[in-house]
Amino acid sequence: MGMDTQTMEQTFAQYGRTIYRLALQYTRQPPDAEDVLQEVLLERCRRTEPFQSPEHERRWLLRVAVNKSRNLLRTVRRRPTVPLDEALAEYAPAEPSYRALYEAVLSLPRDYRLTVDLYYYEGYSTGEIAALLGAREATVRTWLRRARLKLKELLKEEWDDDQP
Amino acid sequence: MTNRERYQTAFAGVRPPADTVQQALERQNTPARPRRRRLGRTLLVLAAAVALLTLTVSAEVTAGTVSNLLAPLYGGAQTELVDSIGYPVDASVTVNGYTLTAEAVIGDQYNVAMVYTLTREDGEPIPQGAHFQDSENSLHRGSGGGYVEYVREGLPDNQIQLVETWTGSGTLPFLRNVQVVFRDLVLYQEGEESTLLAEGEWELKYTARYRDATVSVPVDNLTVTGTEGKTYQIRKIQLSPLGIHMDIIAPNDIPKLGEPPEHAMRLLDDFTVSLQLSDGTVLPVGDANRGGSGSADDETIKAHYGALFDQPIPLEDISALIICGTQVPVNAG
Numbered sequence: 001m002g003m004d005t006q007t008m009e010q011t012f013a014q015y016g017r018t019i020y021r022l023a024l025q026y027t028r029q030p031p032d033a034e035d036v037l038q039e040v041l042l043e044r045c046r047r048t049e050p051f052q053s054p055e056h057e058r059r060w061l062l063r064v065a066v067n068k069s070r071n072l073l074r075t076v077r078r079r080p081t082v083p084l085d086e087a088l089a090e091y092a093p094a095e096p097s098y099r100a101l102y103e104a105v106l107s108l109p110r111d112y113r114l115t116v117d118l119y120y121y122e123g124y125s126t127g128e129i130a131a132l133l134g135a136r137e138a139t140v141r142t143w144l145r146r147a148r149l150k151l152k153e154l155l156k157e158e159w160d161d162d163q164p
Numbered sequence: 165m166t167n168r169e170r171y172q173t174a175f176a177g178v179r180p181p182a183d184t185v186q187q188a189l190e191r192q193n194t195p196a197r198p199r200r201r202r203l204g205r206t207l208l209v210l211a212a213a214v215a216l217l218t219l220t221v222s223a224e225v226t227a228g229t230v231s232n233l234l235a236p237l238y239g240g241a242q243t244e245l246v247d248s249i250g251y252p253v254d255a256s257v258t259v260n261g262y263t264l265t266a267e268a269v270i271g272d273q274y275n276v277a278m279v280y281t282l283t284r285e286d287g288e289p290i291p292q293g294a295h296f297q298d299s300e301n302s303l304h305r306g307s308g309g310g311y312v313e314y315v316r317e318g319l320p321d322n323q324i325q326l327v328e329t330w331t332g333s334g335t336l337p338f339l340r341n342v343q344v345v346f347r348d349l350v351l352y353q354e355g356e357e358s359t360l361l362a363e364g365e366w367e368l369k370y371t372a373r374y375r376d377a378t379v380s381v382p383v384d385n386l387t388v389t390g391t392e393g394k395t396y397q398i399r400k401i402q403l404s405p406l407g408i409h410m411d412i413i414a415p416n417d418i419p420k421l422g423e424p425p426e427h428a429m430r431l432l433d434d435f436t437v438s439l440q441l442s443d444g445t446v447l448p449v450g451d452a453n454r455g456g457s458g459s460a461d462d463e464t465i466k467a468h469y470g471a472l473f474d475q476p477i478p479l480e481d482i483s484a485l486i487i488c489g490t491q492v493p494v495n496a497g
Contacts, residue, residue, distance in 0.1 A: 008185050020180035037180050038188035091177045101174040120171035
């Protein structure tokens, strides 16, 4: 198990936060996001084919994370979510304006949340996001536009749409 | 500071547990271990926020029976309320070495939920990922939506439980005989074809004998505006401790012939509903069934909105509904 452990630990160190954050945006349930992350790490260890580049590996991991999250939602009942329950509150920033942004993003519909996260945190283009989520690029652009409008409505002057 | 930088700062605190690798290795080394879905913290937060209501339990049902049977659905919360509304079923059928038992049912005029237990009679483990290929329930008539959840937590390896829910666009025929059929137990594996575990039809008949606690919430020419500016006229609100249903006049967002399928998302897509509790807590209603019908040429259509709550809530604890930001008092006391 030595090689498996090393690969898993390296993947966790390098991509664990990204995968977990994406899974959390998908499921809004930390225990489910933890399960998704563990499943992604196991899939990574099972893969024998080498990656073409570090970016190739990153996108592969994110696609697996999206698929695992989607499968989890298919077979496990989804309960109505609350905007900031105790479990999500532990990750919220203390500074009020950042906390407002954190809460606002988590209140968005799932597809908007994922698009915003991949766009603003990971820096992917709408075309790359479409490939990761299995959607059409035009659809992703719509999600991003609507997400920005919603964030502007919720955050007002705290969200500058003229900024990247 | 750019929006990107602000976003990254806002989410910088999101981190997975430090023992994730160890947990993953344990999962890899014990593949038969049931998947543990920890519901505790979220459900406990909701349960703690809502005061219990003392009710008279029916003499026909021992106190705690139904709430225990429905624990996979509600996690043991609001036991007295669940005991007063739900009803035990105890109907079983055995096919091909697997026994399916309908344990208990609960519902209101538009929502129904049932818990089943599937037992492998030879005592061997039921593989992870096992589920029925498809099912039919005579209660699920007309338009509506629901799902079947498979639960293993706290059960022996040769048992899984099914939580089946349905939210209808019209009233459900409760107090009627129900016929439900589950077909072909299969095993789903990532990236592979499903494997047939047990072929057959598990058919059960029972009476949906739960107590309907639905009340009407007064709506007097109520018009609300959604988050994207769409206008909705609320015609009817039916509320129970288990769920909510609304009849709505909505803008005609039904996809036209030839439109891309994602346009089906537009109907009621900016329509939001929350419950305001008497202690000030606001609970957004998340997953909901939304639908409508009308002519493509009409500007408005008749639509419906319905949802089964995550937890039962005594009506006396719901002070108002917040529909697209508009507060609607609930005079249910």
